Amino acid sequence: MNIGDVAQLSGLPAKTIRYYEDISLVKPKREMNGYRVFSDADLHKLIFLARARGLGFTIEDCRRLLALYEDKSRASAEVKSVTGKHLSEIEAKIADLQAMHATLTRLSEECAGDHRPDCPILEELGSDEEPKSTHTVQ
Amino acid sequence: MNIGDVAQLSGLPAKTIRYYEDISLVKPKREMNGYRVFSDADLHKLIFLARARGLGFTIEDCRRLLALYEDKSRASAEVKSVTGKHLSEIEAKIADLQAMHATLTRLSEECAGDHRPDCPILEELGSDEEPKSTHTVQ
DNA sequence: ATTGACCTTACAGTTACTGGAATCATTAAC
DNA sequence: GTTAATGATTCCAGTAACTGTAAGGTCAAT
Structure with missing residues (x-):
């Protein structure tokens, strides 16, 4: 998927998604032409981010929550603390x-x-x- | 009065007061040594600004309110609208x-x-x- | 003469994007 | 085959309202 597709599906502006790549929240691959390619996992992350931001979490909170989300041995206490x-x-x-x-x-x-x-x-x-x-x- | 005095009296950090001068909210005179000199009117303005900011008005709202405050022929409707x-x-x-x-x-x-x-x-x-x-x- | 408090400017950083310009790629139309 | 529209890229600047830091000048007291 290109950036326009995931923008549509996540509800985030393409500009914001590029910004999220800048600050290493997502790391899409690149095609030969330089276009970003987003996997389903990338899209999933973006949707996660859109929701967390919508709930008012800061970007750094989102980074933390995303790490916890992907750590299958996390303690729910950490999430609850954030x-x-x-x-x-x-x-x-x-x-x-x-x-x-x-x-x-x-x-x-x-x-x-x-x-x-x-x-x-x-x-x-x-x-x-x-x-x-x-x-x-x- | 020097900046430290009006900072004390208004409750605003000196840094903020310098910033307010930068954006022309206050225009203190200068001594020969380059120090800012604040008049009673300047102090009064700073206190006004501190209160308006404390009530959540934006800087531009504050500028508008300050102008209305100093315009003795204002219509209170304008203030109420802001x-x-x-x-x-x-x-x-x-x-x-x-x-x-x-x-x-x-x-x-x-x-x-x-x-x-x-x-x-x-x-x-x-x-x-x-x-x-x-x-x-x- | 030196310490310490207070003042100066200038530049960078904060938060989370958003806007705009210039350019390149892809696709559809004619 | 060229052209135009659409969508992608990077980079730079701007937003709001300060705050932090560095490097240095001034003043009063010892």
């Missing part, structure tokens, strides 16, 4: 976003949103005192 | 993260997490069929 760390990060991000959301919603509700210049959003951002909630993490 | 778009993006991100979280939690609960190789997490990532939920957005 997943657990990722879950914690997701939880932290959700919490941050919810805090931002709460603050912005409060300010937005207080703002008339008309032609007049008075604006509680800008007032809070520019105030001299500590605002009700300031977020340090994005 | 904020509203940002709120929608936050909501979308939260939804994505919650979907990932749900999938990963389900898989994690099914995984023994011991010395044995059997692992539902890897099985789903590597399965030939469409998994129960595949996320396209991260």
